Amino acid sequence: MRYLLLSLAAFTCLAADDGPKFTDDGRLLKPENYREWVWLSSGLGMSYGPATPSDAASNPPFDNVFVSPSAYREFLRTGTWPDQTIFVLEVRRSQSKGSINQGGHFQGEMIAIEAELKNKKWMFYGFEGSATSAKPLPTTAACYSCHAQHGAVDNTFVQFYPTLIEVARQKGTFRERS
Amino acid sequence: MRYLLLSLAAFTCLAADDGPKFTDDGRLLKPENYREWVWLSSGLGMSYGPATPSDAASNPPFDNVFVSPSAYREFLRTGTWPDQTIFVLEVRRSQSKGSINQGGHFQGEMIAIEAELKNKKWMFYGFEGSATSAKPLPTTAACYSCHAQHGAVDNTFVQFYPTLIEVARQKGTFRERS
Numbered sequence: 001m002r003y004l005l006l007s008l009a010a011f012t013c014l015a016a017d018d019g020p021k022f023t024d025d026g027r028l029l030k031p032e033n034y035r036e037w038v039w040l041s042s043g044l045g046m047s048y049g050p051a052t053p054s055d056a057a058s059n060p061p062f063d064n065v066f067v068s069p070s071a072y073r074e075f076l077r078t079g080t081w082p083d084q085t086i087f088v089l090e091v092r093r094s095q096s097k098g099s100i101n102q103g104g105h106f107q108g109e110m111i112a113i114e115a116e117l118k119n120k121k122w123m124f125y126g127f128e129g130s131a132t133s134a135k136p137l138p139t140t141a142a143c144y145s146c147h148a149q150h151g152a153v154d155n156t157f158v159q160f161y162p163t164l165i166e167v168a169r170q171k172g173t174f175r176e177r178s
Numbered sequence: 179m180r181y182l183l184l185s186l187a188a189f190t191c192l193a194a195d196d197g198p199k200f201t202d203d204g205r206l207l208k209p210e211n212y213r214e215w216v217w218l219s220s221g222l223g224m225s226y227g228p229a230t231p232s233d234a235a236s237n238p239p240f241d242n243v244f245v246s247p248s249a250y251r252e253f254l255r256t257g258t259w260p261d262q263t264i265f266v267l268e269v270r271r272s273q274s275k276g277s278i279n280q281g282g283h284f285q286g287e288m289i290a291i292e293a294e295l296k297n298k299k300w301m302f303y304g305f306e307g308s309a310t311s312a313k314p315l316p317t318t319a320a321c322y323s324c325h326a327q328h329g330a331v332d333n334t335f336v337q338f339y340p341t342l343i344e345v346a347r348q349k350g351t352f353r354e355r356s
Contacts, residue, residue: 035341036247039217042240044272045282060282062220069214092340094222099337099355100328104223104238106338150278159277160284162270163213177277 018068019084020117027133028115028125031068034088038072040065040161044094044105062107064090065161075164079171081154087116114143122147122155150177196246197262198295205311206293206303209246212266216250218243218339222272222283240285242268243339253342257349259332265294292321300325300333328355 018037021029031037045060067075071085091112094105115125115134124143125134137143152159152175153168159177168174196215199207209215223238245253249263269290272283293303293312302321303312315321330337330353331346337355346352 036216036250038214039242039244041285042220042242043279043282043284044222046279046284064217064220066217072214099330099335100324101221101224101338104221106221106224107219107340109340146278152277157277160279162285162287 018070018086020086020119023133027135028117028123029133030113030115030127030131031086031088034066034086034090037066037088038069040067040164042107043160046160059094059096059105061111062092062094062105064092064107066090076167079153079168079173081118081156083118083120085118087156089114089116116143116147116156118155152177196248196264198264198297201311205313206295206301207311208291208293208305208309209264209266212244212264212268215244215266216247218245218342221338224338237272237274237283239289240270240272240283242270242285244268254345257331257346257351259296259334261296261298263296265334267292267294294321294325294334296333330355 018031021031023029042062042064044062046063066088068084068086071081074080074082074085089112090110091114092110093108095101095108096103096105098106113127115127117123117125122144123136124141124147126137127134147155147157151157152165153173158164158168158174165174196209199209201207220240220242222240224241244266246262246264249259252258252260252263267290268288269292270288271286273279273286274281274283276284291305293305295301295303300322301314302319302325304315305312325333325335329335330343331351336342336346336352343352
């Protein structure tokens with residue numbers, strides 16, 4: 001029994017279990033626990049992804065970027081993203097007045113949630129409303145060309161993830177992008 | 179041998195190992211892997227903690243809040259923070275111009291790192307410069323009274339953590355704070 005429990009525990013932990021999951025008709029399932037994944041950074045009012053308006057508004061949105069933990073650990077080791085890497089981009093409203101806060105911006109309700117998956121090639125997904133799955137965005141969507149042209153490391157905006165910039169430079173995978 | 183490996187794996191995973199660690203003279207060690215802990219939210223230019231200036235500057239700092247994973251899971255279950263909960267507050271410079279970004283703000287270098295530990299009672303720590311350990315801030319520091327008076331849940335600013343507000347409300351632990 002003890003052996004069985006240990007085996008189960010070991011299996012649960014050894015299996016990363018943070019790779020992509022799909023519906024029978026090939027739609028990417030929204031990762032249920034991405035909020036427990038590794039957070040890379042947040043920006044305010046950045047022009048990042050099709051769901052983000054400009055920061056002209058007084059309360060521009062926050063962009064929060066998460067990545068699957070097993071991919072993160074591989075990036076620390078190699079400076080590259082392994083196949084099956086999943087990024088989640090969460091866009092939230094910002095607020096300025098609330099509780100004791102009278103200035104600056106804090107995060108509010110969700111506006112949009114998107115995903116970038118490396119499945120041989122990089123694919124982008126937008127989960128509309130409360131959708132729990134999404135089909136890939138058409139390759140004509142702006143995210144494909146923008147990530148390919150401007151991502152500092154392999155289609156991803158590592159230049160905006162402060163703790164990963166130095167990792168990529170040390171591994172020789174960082175490309176200075178305009 | 180297989181049994182040994184499974185046992186080790188099981189132990190590694192079953193042990194949360196994200197509680198506080200101290201030096202021999204009682205200083206809190208800065209959690210080495212807090213960037214892999216559960217991120218709760220980020221704000222820009224908020225008046226949050228003694229290390230954060232106002233948002234008067236054109237590039238106000240970001241505040242990033244992380245919590246130990248085992249404490250996070252307990253909060254989801256109960257709406258309260260267990261003893262040995264550790265919060266890490268990371269303060270980073272913001273930048274507006276860089277790479278393709280021409281507006282809004284993205285995150286730059288670290289300005290300060292602080293911790294809040296529930297060790298029977300809540301204690302606050304500031305890791306100065308590249309210090310890897312810190313002694314508790316004096317209880318006269320502003321953080322103690324501000325968290326006690328304004329924290330929505332047990333000395334913590336859950337009102338600024340969008341995914342935890344509803345959890346606390348459902349568990350009946352959320353206090354509306356001015």
